[in-house]
Amino acid sequence: MVQMDSSMARLSLSPHLPISGWKNRFMASLSHSSTVIIDGKAGSGKSTQIPQWAVEYSRREGNRGLVACTQSCRLSTVSLAIRVGEEMGEKVDFAIGQEQRGGSLKYCTDEWMMREMKMSPLLDEYSIVIIDQVNERSLTTDILIGLLKEILILRRDLRIVLMGSSIDCDKWVNYFGCYCPILSISSKSSLIIEYSPLTHKSLLDTAVDTVVFLHLTEKENRGGILLFLSTQEEVELARREIRRRVEGIESIPLHSDLPHDQLMRVHCPSNGRKCVVSTSIGETSIVFDGISFVIDGGFTSTSIYDPISRDESSQVISISKMTAKRRTERAEVRTIRLYSEDEFELMSEEEIPEIVRADPSRVEKIMDEMGMDGFDFFDRPAPTRWGIANY
Numbered sequence: 317m318v319q320m321d322s323s324m325a326r327l328s329l330s331p332h333l334p335i336s337g338w339k340n341r342f343m344a345s346l347s348h349s350s351t352v353i354i355d356g357k358a359g360s361g362k363s364t365q366i367p368q369w370a371v372e373y374s375r376r377e378g379n380r381g382l383v384a385c386t387q388s389c390r391l392s393t394v395s396l397a398i399r400v401g402e403e404m405g406e407k408v409d410f411a412i413g414q415e416q417r418g419g420s421l422k423y424c425t426d427e428w429m430m431r432e433m434k435m436s437p438l439l440d441e442y443s444i445v446i447i448d449q450v451n452e453r454s455l456t457t458d459i460l461i462g463l464l465k466e467i468l469i470l471r472r473d474l475r476i477v478l479m480g481s482s483i484d485c486d487k488w489v490n491y492f493g494c495y496c497p498i499l500s501i502s503s504k505s506s507l508i509i510e511y512s513p514l515t516h517k518s519l520l521d522t523a524v525d526t527v528v529f530l531h532l533t534e535k536e537n538r539g540g541i542l543l544f545l546s547t548q549e550e551v552e553l554a555r556r557e558i559r560r561r562v563e564g565i566e567s568i569p570l571h572s573d574l575p576h577d578q579l580m581r582v583h584c585p586s587n588g589r590k591c592v593v594s595t596s597i598g599e600t601s602i603v604f605d606g607i608s609f610v611i612d613g614g615f616t617s618t619s620i621y622d623p624i625s626r627d628e629s630s631q632v633i634s635i636s637k638m639t640a641k642r643r644t645e646r647a648e649v650r651t652i653r654l655y656s657e658d659e660f661e662l663m664s665e666e667e668i669p670e671i672v673r674a675d676p677s678r679v680e681k682i683m684d685e686m687g688m689d690g691f692d693f694f695d696r697p698a699p700t701r702w703g704i705a706n707y
């Protein structure tokens with residue numbers, strides 16, 4: 317019988333990823349600059365590898381501070397901590413509510429990190445803070461980065477790493493106004509992109525038709541299908557239709573309300589063809605392998621503030637070109653966009669950041685809680701009582 321020692325077992329958990337050859341450059345960047353920016357497509361290995369290298373760097377420098385890696389959702393926080401703990405062969409913490417345990421690496425939600433900053437404004441316990449999924453431009457992430465920029469003035473030993481997929485690196489460099497190495501993890505791909513606009517059928521029906529079509533015509537390639545829809549309700553409706561119409565497909569839901577054990581289904585091998593039906597969470601927050609085909613519905617659900625009614629509500633809106641690109645990059649072989657090329661050209665370049673479209677009183681409340689009067693925002697929120705004075 318072949319025995320595997322623990323280092324061999326760990327090695328087999330860290331497959332060759334696009335980021336694998338970048339370790340030395342990452343380490344060198346950390347020693348030369350307080351801020352490092354990493355841009356690479358979903359699945360290149362940023363969230364699993366960079367925090368481990370950061371721990372290694374910290375230990376090599378004799379620094380006893382913790383490494384934190386923030387996530388935009390609770391699901392990815394827990395699943396990454398478990399996965400990376402297995403890869404490292406040591407305990408990795410996760411902090412999503414009040415929980416925290418006590419290793420040298422911690423995955424946490426960005427809300428949790430904000431609370432940590434409230435208790436310890438200079439984050440004295442930490443040596444490296446990694447902000448992941450910067451591309452999502454969530455309200456909390458933007459405020460966190462603004463606060464970290466302030467801390468950097470007082471803590472020259474602190475290191476900040478910003479990571480994301482298709483991010484505007486130059487804008488971030490200008491924002492920090494100092495030398496920031498950019499690591500762009502390139503990915504060569506010979507992906508086919510097809511446009512298949514809707515005709516008389518609804519988006520949901522067309523999406524299910526496309527799943528069935530791919531399953532029946534792509535017989536040589538039994539790889540998985542990833543279908544992007546807008547809401548959890550659409551995800552469940554589409555799954556029901558797929559189950560009703562075709563055999564040999566295991567349809568798996570992916571949205572932010574799933575319990576952790578159900579989420580892990582995306583990482584498990586399947587007997588039939590796997591079809592993951594996902595909201596935008598499958599773009600960059602939760603990544604998994606084996607997806608040959610992507611079907612992009614072209615819409616997303618987001619909360620938007622109406623200054624007239626002073627109400628914030630969830631609305632389904634068209635995605636941006638950048639989001640279309642991120643969705644496309646999740647496929648290994650072929651992407652079918654359920655809209656026309658003209659409709660693609662009409663899409664905005666980027667999604668409007670949450671800080672700009674959110675109820676400004678939410679920003680104000682967070683700033684009040686943090687005891688801040690305002691700071692250098694990456695993108696400015698709508699004016700509020702303190703905002704007008706600061707802009």
Ligand SMILES: Nc1ncnc2c1ncn2[C@@H]1O[C@H](COP(=O)(O)OP(=O)(O)OP(=O)(O)O)[C@@H](O)[C@H]1O
Nearest residue numbers: 358359360361362363364395399583600603604605
């Ligand atoms: N919990 C998990 N269980 C099993 N495999 C995982 C898990 N999390 C990530 N992986 C795998 O690890 C590899 C690298 O994923 P990783 O999350 O590091 O990519 P990434 O570049 O950070 O993507 P993103 O931009 O979406 O954060 C992928 O092949 C992915 O399928």
